[in-house]
Amino acid sequence: xxxxxxxxxxxxxxxxxxxxxxxxxxxxxxxxxxxxxxxxxxxxxxxxxxxxxxxxxxxxxxxxxxxxxxxxxxxxxxxxxxxxxxxxxxxxxxxxxxxxxxxxxxxx
Amino acid sequence: xxxxxxxxxxxxxxxxxxxxxxxxxxxxxxxxxxxxxxxxxxxxxxxxxxxxxxxxxxxxxxxxxxxxxxxxxxxxxxxxxxxxxxxxxxxxxxxxxxxxxxxxxxxxxxxxxxxxxxxxxxx
Numbered sequence: 067x068x069x070x071x072x073x074x075x076x077x078x079x080x081x082x083x084x085x086x087x088x089x090x091x092x093x094x095x096x097x098x099x100x101x102x103x104x105x106x107x108x109x110x111x112x113x114x115x116x117x118x119x120x121x122x123x124x125x126x127x128x129x130x131x132x133x134x135x136x137x138x139x140x141x142x143x144x145x146x147x148x149x150x151x152x153x154x155x156x157x158x159x160x161x162x163x164x165x166x167x168x169x170x171x172x173x174x
Numbered sequence: 175x176x177x178x179x180x181x182x183x184x185x186x187x188x189x190x191x192x193x194x195x196x197x198x199x200x201x202x203x204x205x206x207x208x209x210x211x212x213x214x215x216x217x218x219x220x221x222x223x224x225x226x227x228x229x230x231x232x233x234x235x236x237x238x239x240x241x242x243x244x245x246x247x248x249x250x251x252x253x254x255x256x257x258x259x260x261x262x263x264x265x266x267x268x269x270x271x272x273x274x275x276x277x278x279x280x281x282x283x284x285x286x287x288x289x290x291x292x293x294x295x296x297x
Contacts, residue, residue, distance in 0.1 A: 067236075097281075099281045099283075101283035103219075105219075110269055110271075110287035110288065110289060110290055111219065111269075111271075111287060113283055113284065113285045116282070116283035116285075117283075122283075122285060123285075154218065154219055156219075156283065158281050158282065158283050158284075159281050161233055162221065162233075162235060162236075163209065163221040163224075164221060165218055165219040165220070165221065166218070167218045168218045168219075
């Protein structure tokens, strides 16, 4: 099973700032089958990025993903008030899907 | 537009079983796999398993082997997840999430999710 470790656990930033979230895998993620999700309280996860760097339908271009192999990054270029939430990475390339433990993005 | 609508909240006693349903609409039922994912209160997301509606083949996370059943009913376009021998640690919101295409089986990140079903296990 591929274990995903996200850092930091909590990120405190202000609207307009840049956010950089990290996801490290315990082994190579095949074909960059790595996704990022946003989750707000009481809601289902929302797909932001798939294939490590492709934005899902309707996702603003301030969200971008990068990385390959075992190290991946989600960047939010300029934080909007609606971006404060919990973010999860997920690998879906193996027979057993796994999620990171999440990064909480909070307003400073 | 695909839509997944899940059944309502459940309260169960330890040792009981629970069945959660997920009705799919807006696409061909047999065209996509279905994942089940759960989230304990204040915790992260945990993948439980996946079902191929074409034939009903399943793959489960090792943690749930022997305790979970996943089925699909083509006649009603509804998926079911049943978890048995419930314990307090099974208290969670359970989600269905659409998986990859069943014909061109290329891994795909789940984009469509149900609204979630809260299952509470308490004596």
